[in-house]
Amino acid sequence: MFSMKHKNAAILAALSVLVTACGGGSDDKAGSAAPLSANQQAFENLILAPNTGSYFLHWNLSASATQTSGVNYAYSDSSVLSSSPANGPQISTQSAPVNITSTLALVAPTPARVLKNGAILVAPATASSSKVSYVGNDIRVDSLAADNTTVVFSEIRSNYETVALTGAISTTPADFAHFHNVIFSNTAILNTAATYAAGSSYVKFTQTNAGDRYNAFDCTTATTGAAVTPCRTSTTLAAVLTTGISSTSDGVTYHLTDGSVSTVGGVSVWVATAPRPVSATLSSTVQYRIYFELNGNVYTGALIKDGTVLGGSSYVSNPAGTTVAERITFLPFDIRMNKAAHGSLVAAMKI
Template sequence: MFSLKHKNAAVLAAVSVLVAACGGGGSDAGTPLVATSTNSSGNTSTNNTSNNASPSTPAKVDAPVIRTQPANAAVLTDATATFSVVATGTGLAYQWKKNGAVIAGATSASYQTPAATYTDNGAQYSVVVTNAGGSSISSAAQLTLKAGPNQQAFEQLILTPSAGSYQLHWNLNPTGAQTSGIHFVTSDFAVLAVSPLTNGPQTNAQSAAHNLTTTLALPTASSPTRVLRNGAVVVVGPTSKVSYLGGDVRVDTLAADGVTVAFSEIRSKYETVALTGTIASTPADFAHFHNAIYSNAGVLDAAATYATGASYIKFEQNNKVDRYNVFDCTTATAGVAVTPCRVNTTLADAMTAGIQSNSDGTTYRLADGAIRTVDGVSIWVAANARPTSATLSATVQYRIYFELNGNVYTGALIKDGTLLGNGSYVSNPSGATLVDRLTFLTYDIRMNKAAHDSIAAAMKI
């Protein structure tokens, strides 16, 4: 063993150098610290450090580059459209805009619109893509509403410059002569000035009745169509509001006030059919729909021909939203003052006692249905549909009784979605009953002016 004072002189020298370099234990904060050491071979090494060393330069981030622009989209009314963008870059963020205005929450590479309405036609959609290096904005993609085949057929007939959509109304004997004041054949038509596709719901009214005969008088006014709506009886007017639902046509028939929706229908399965040749060669669907006009040989000249361009459209209608028709229980009336079945009683009491329906051939009692409340009105609805012999229609209906102002009235319910019947024709003249003799139709028909004028020209009565 040995003491410190006997250490190698070289080691002591190195220690002295280090102490000297440190200035006796303190240093200027701005002076680099130099440490020198000597290894066993006598070589020295030096380590320089400084608190003023420059940090490394961060990597440059490039601004986003849009590789695929959003594409234009064409959709049906009430459908959605999806716009997408493809961009390259790191840390990308997205913000979609509609017509230059920010769309809240639309911050992904793609954007799905809400259900499109006529107000969205022509809207411009773009997206801003950003990151730490900057931003890029896409080109604008346009949303266009397109008409479906049903809507195209509808517009071809009713939209100006077309002369309009015509329909016939009649009450005729299927055979033999007709009696003025009882029997008649009339027509009316409707025209739309602009398309509901891009202009929204359009209101139009049927024209005044036109007499297609020279020997029969125009019919006298009959009891109006009435429905229970918003807790009251309303009379149906001649005005409708047309709008588009998906690829179909929605028709809201308005009450006499021209504002309240009395009932609604969805029209679909449109088919346009040409009318050519003679009256005798008329397509069966068209002839059957107009039954006695075509089946009674005394009404039309079978050898007459259809004018050039004559055609019709055939379509189906489904009820939209439950429809509560209102009938007079006894004496026929006009306006909203329908005749009640029971007075000064409640619906429950009246149905417990039972109410006889002569047209249905049934006495309805409380247990034959159920009471519901609609718009504050208590309505009893039969569990079983009315007989076809009572409705003379393919439309499925349910007898109703309802309480209003202390009285009980009657009517019929056509449920939401029900396929609506539109007339009948005599298919079996030897049938034992009227129902046996008839075939009930589930389609409707409108015709163009050329077809209408051809029938008017062929009229023999």
């Protein structure tokens, strides 16, 4: 018979033989990273160095031939990751804006403002940073405040598809052309006889909101910081909504009974029951009008609920339509392009 001490030793010896036989004692594969999913591989093929980066266009252009400098604009920004998020969360910083026109001035865009944890946080519109990590098969992107630490809002990116761009710009795939709408539809903007450079491609993907996002809007005067302009001062949420408050963009006068009040991060927030009309949001993103009471004032904004698929862009699909919903198709996906594709479009710009 074995004593307990010797019995344990015998069992450990047997286990050692089994583990060694299975290769478990080898250090050759210790600490190896899990293989990337197809989504993550497509993401890295675009943005991870030595690849040349992920490029995104921003524009406000007229559908007619005439553009007005100071009002209309088109610029791009880009980012490159030096290390894979498979090694842990990485900080991605967007480049400064690059004007892709020769006739229009750069216009400072409005940053995103979000009510979170009892305060209004600001995600910069230019030279912004985000924290990128892998979650399951997908990519999580946390947009950061100017301190590069505070998370303002988050998205999950999935359903990646990489598409080559070849030949004449006039033969551009519909998704890419529709996403960039007027850049392609207004013949005065782009030379569609130009061709794409070798290696040009783009990625198409889905963005899903992660966590309820309470966007904060200016009610009157436009601002760019955390001090958004209130709708009413020195009053309460209950008083304003009992009387009723009109939203010009939504075309609705909201009353207390049109939604419900809850406490979010210590702040009283009223959320409308019905979504905002697409004529107001101009997006496929489902949003709900909110009013909230903060420091004795009442402010407005919109809630994007957790799990909502975020709209990427839109295009005029039926010019004869009499309503926004009839005229415009809203796209439920986003697009980024590589440096070769970006350079091809910039070279083809006619404005």
